[in-house]
Amino acid sequence: MSSREACGIVGINVRTGKRWRNGRNPTGSEAGASPIISAALSVVRGRFLNEDERVVIADRRRTGATLQQIAAELGRDRSTISRELRRNAHHISGDYRPHAAQRLAEARRPRPKTGKIAANPALRQVIQDGLDLRWSPEQIVRRLRRDFPDRPEMHVVHETIYQTLYLQGRGELRRELAQALRTGRAIRRPRRQVQQRLPRMATPMVMISERPAEADDRAVPGHWEGDLIIGKDGKSAIGTLVERATRYVMLVHLPNGRTSDVVRDALIDTMSGLPTHLARSLTWDQGSEMHRHHEFSLATDIPVYFCDPHSPWQRGSNENTNGLLRQYFPKGTNLAVHNREHLDAVAVQLNGRPRKTLGWDTPAERLTKLLTEAS
Structure with missing residues (x-):
């Protein structure tokens, strides 16, 4: 307790x-x-x-x-x-x-105890020298075990070094050495327990495992994958939508930021004009910009399915497209400067690019064929 x-x-x-x-x-x-x-x-x-x-x-x-x-x-x-x-x-x-x-x-058992680093000046000096050279704590402890294989008093685990740097009042290593860590932090960032984390979504998510099987084999068009590409300092973004069967791309204009209400309205505006047979579902990652996903679904009658955490391959077409888009929108640039006309022009170029996975057809040709067959 x-x-x-x-x-x-x-x-x-x-x-x-x-x-x-x-x-x-x-x-x-x-x-x-x-x-x-x-x-x-x-x-x-x-x-x-x-x-x-x-x-x-x-x-x-x-x-x-x-x-x-x-x-x-x-x-x-x-x-x-x-x-x-x-x-x-x-x-x-x-x-x-x-x-x-x-x-x-x-x-x-009694605490507090004298730390191993504080009790061993030679060990402390080796660790300080390693941090001065910007070695990570793990690199330091691995070299200690290699260089002093028969001296257990010179062996520590990297968590011991982190604890010494982060905990106040230890005085075992110079405080400024914390700045040599790659994170640059002098304190440990607290992490919430799973049960303490606030839900990202206003309503429960429907996971990708419940997505219709027809979306998995790409045989039926109308299933889309979506995401955002982020600009400099996370202050601007462009929405990207890719149709799984044809790889057809639509870009979502977000000049006013990427809050959940802005993304909701922009997605509704972009996808509400699609024919019913080309608007069957949308798959997204668990980004907080989809907090209002239920409102999007009510407005468009398009269900939203969410990928598992840390599983970008579940939106493989979208991830590939985002990589192609970085030719037009490099990382570290302000994406808010691009107007709707420019986004549409970029989408036209991508949709006119022959794709190996489509037998060297273009996404635009595949989509036109689907529209022609439907009419």
Whole structure:
């Protein structure tokens, strides 16, 4: 549980709980104090092994039981048992003595501890030198293991370096070294838990797995893929629509930004003129610009299907087209300067380009053929 919850149960102030847990430094009027170690550590069950479990481990090891068998009896993971034997067995004989192991674990548990980097000046210097050369923490720790294979005191994991740089008050590495990281951040960016994230869409999404099978094999026209290409600093955008069967492209003019209401209105304006047999569905990624997708569907009678996260191949035609469009709209440029006439001219060029996947027909020729057959 959190520190605040634990202090509430005990009935003490949160600051008092912090002093109990971490100890305190001496001041002019008050003596210092060491962290308080609970007398009930041996009965902790859950994250830590307790003394009774260590007795079982010792007994079963003497009978020749495997780590997997011991773990199953205790309801623990096999790695927990393996780690316990590696850490707390006698350092000379290798024998596992449960009561001695319990004392070692209890002595190791109190916080705060002196960090490994702070306790080893040589290690600290090597890490500082690596960061000065703009090496990433992972590159540093890999080289440490290669250059000092027989010196475990020089081995750390890259998370240890990140923690040292990000946590306030450590003083183990110079604060300015954080700027040598590729992100340039001196603090860690907090991430929301899945259950805390706000929904991107006003109404539930219909996923691509529920899209009609006729859209998958591209045999039936009228199924579209859509996305935005983004301009400089994320402040401008152009909407792109690609028909899956013919690869026909339509560009959506977004001179007033890419908020959900602007994108909704622009898509309605662009797609409402399509014949019914060429407006069967629209597939989009989970971008927040489609927050009002249900309103688009009500206005056009075109259902919207959403791709799975981090799955751009589910809109392969659209991704390919976006790459072609970067010839006309380079990255890092302001896309708001292009008017509707220019977007239409670019679309005409793309739709007049022979495509290998169409047997060297153009998308415009394929679409004209479909319209002719329908009429």
